[in-house]
Amino acid sequence: MQALTMLQQQVNFLAQTIDTMEMRGRRKILLLHGIPETKEEDTAGVVVRVVKEHLKLDLEVPDIKRCHRMGRSTQKPRPILFKLHNTALRDGIWFGKTSLKGTGITISEFLTKTRHNVFMAARDRFGVNQCWTKEGVIYVLDGQGSRHQVSSLVDLDDIGVPSEASRHMQGRPEQRIKQPGGSAAAVAKVIAPKTKRVARR
Numbered sequence: 001m002q003a004l005t006m007l008q009q010q011v012n013f014l015a016q017t018i019d020t021m022e023m024r025g026r027r028k029i030l031l032l033h034g035i036p037e038t039k040e041e042d043t044a045g046v047v048v049r050v051v052k053e054h055l056k057l058d059l060e061v062p063d064i065k066r067c068h069r070m071g072r073s074t075q076k077p078r079p080i081l082f083k084l085h086n087t088a089l090r091d092g093i094w095f096g097k098t099s100l101k102g103t104g105i106t107i108s109e110f111l112t113k114t115r116h117n118v119f120m121a122a123r124d125r126f127g128v129n130q131c132w133t134k135e136g137v138i139y140v141l142d143g144q145g146s147r148h149q150v151s152s153l154v155d156l157d158d159i160g161v162p163s164e165a166s167r168h169m170q171g172r173p174e175q176r177i178k179q180p181g182g183s184a185a186a187v188a189k190v191i192a193p194k195t196k197r198v199a200r201r
Contacts, residue, residue: 023136055096
């Protein structure tokens with residue numbers, strides 16, 4: 001039994017090592033979502049236009065090493081995968097993606113299949129606003145606001161599952177309870193339901 005456990009640990013270690021190497025190879029790759037498809041489109045030109053217009057960064061077609069749509073054609077526009085020659089330029093685009101807010105266009109990292117599955121599970125469990133990635137690393141905020149770095153479903157289980165009410169509020173920021181200032185005792189006093197006193201005779 002112990003030998004089987006050790007063998008499983010070795011398999012997990014090798015799988016994680018391969019995943020890390022694969023993610024390192026995707027370091028300069030980003031995905032552009034929300035761009036309508038057209039016939040005979042110039043995907044590299046589309047990426048350059050979006051980056052220049054919305055992120056105000058200097059990007060030219062020669063800066064892009066590889067660029068194409070991902071997957072088979074569907075009713076929804078497929079994401080555009082683009083790989084850059086320069087890591088610094090890639091990081092500039094990644095950190096400038098907040099400028100796309102409200103445009104319907106988003107930028108994401110090209111995660112490995114394993115990390116993508118973990119990231120989707122984290123978003124489903126803790127809420128979209130509580131999960132993000134940075135350089136292929138997945139981060140999660142728990143119900144107490146503590147940040148966790150996760151790389152597997154086991155890591156998610158270690159964090160614990162938030163309550164339905166907590167997950168609902170995390171997914172919809174406008175419905176979060178606004179906590180009053182002051183001490184923890186004062187907060188508890190506001191949140192706790194009032195009990196009806198029964199007069200003694």
